[in-house]
Amino acid sequence: MSKLRVHGFGVSLDGYGAGPMQSLDNLMGVGGMALHEWAFPTRTIRRMFFEMGLGGDPDGGTTGIDDAFLVRGFDGIGAWIMGRNMFGPPRGPWPNVPPDQAWKGCWGPNPPFHTSVYVLTHHRREPLPMEGGTTFHFVTGGIREAYDLAMEAAGGKDVRLGGGVNAIRQYLAARLVDEMHMAIGPSLLGTGEHLLGGLDLPTLGYEVAEHVPSPSATHVVLRRRD
């Protein structure tokens, strides 16, 4: 049975999964980059940045606990789901997207997914094939439709739910997430998008399956009981 999995989701000590006022200048919201400090030094993220054309040494980076959790997030994944804001922050109908109408999201010409990616949105748009095997599909029928399409596209592999906070909260509330890895780092946001507020995870069937601290973050894997 294929699973819906969340990996490498950074959370602040006060529970925020993104900062406020997300924009093209602050892709993760104001202060949101601090949520990912634990991940930037890892080999997996260095390689991802290199592949995306951002430079750096693809063989550099750390290979300890933090990296091992990130590696797992790319293992056995046949399709992705993400919220519109993770595709890129501009809101509203596509023709209004800045900086131009051909804007193809914030992941560069060769996005690091290399599968079909189902983007949750209220606004129809034709599929967008990119370099490297990634094709963005825009789903207007809600989280269940995206789930079904991604599971079919995954062909027996698992589906990774990339984020952001709102998408993860919807899938958790619907009990569709099978496994969620989050990394709680030493940051305080004070405002932004709260990941778990108001979600009663034990009642929804979730329990703590793994708890592995590293110097940079506390890695937690939640799993849904069958």
Add this chain to the structure above:
Amino acid sequence: MSKLRVHGFGVSLDGYGAGPMQSLDNLMGVGGMALHEWAFPTRTIRRMFFEMGLGGDPDGGTTGIDDAFLVRGFDGIGAWIMGRNMFGPPRGPWPNVPPDQAWKGCWGPNPPFHTSVYVLTHHRREPLPMEGGTTFHFVTGGIREAYDLAMEAAGGKDVRLGGGVNAIRQYLAARLVDEMHMAIGPSLLGTGEHLLGGLDLPTLGYEVAEHVPSPSATHVVLRRRD
């Protein structure tokens, strides 16, 4: 300058500092004991239980990271402040307190404070001297009155704010907490009293001063900037 310090406050992964429905049978609320799993094996807690007449080996218990953080919580403390519910769960005027009107809280005849303890309450009560140097004083004038009384009683030492969640939230919002150690353990509560929800700690002047993971919990010390 004397400080107001919080120590050893257990928090779940989803941010709860106590379970719901606190009662004499569930002193920390339903499921709330899970917040303190990291602390029970330590020498400090073993000794505290022994002193309280609960038995066990006072020289047993672990002496690693978890214990070191608990030890700090008793160093240089000249007085305590706690909420009414931490004194004991029964609510309402004192004459109605079960199981009898002479009820002296849930800390036993020899409480582990050995100082004056200022209990926040809406209901007047005469001071209550106990064995071992602890005297409970009942403060009806609010958090600032308790702060001033405790600081005076501490005689130049620091004041420890024991809890519970509501008391800590009030003192944080008033920017009166100087330092707060919390231990985030591998538990999910889903419901109960949320420690930081709605408090914008960076705006209130707090920052992460220490972040020390142990296998049992992630220890975090927040400090208020001067």
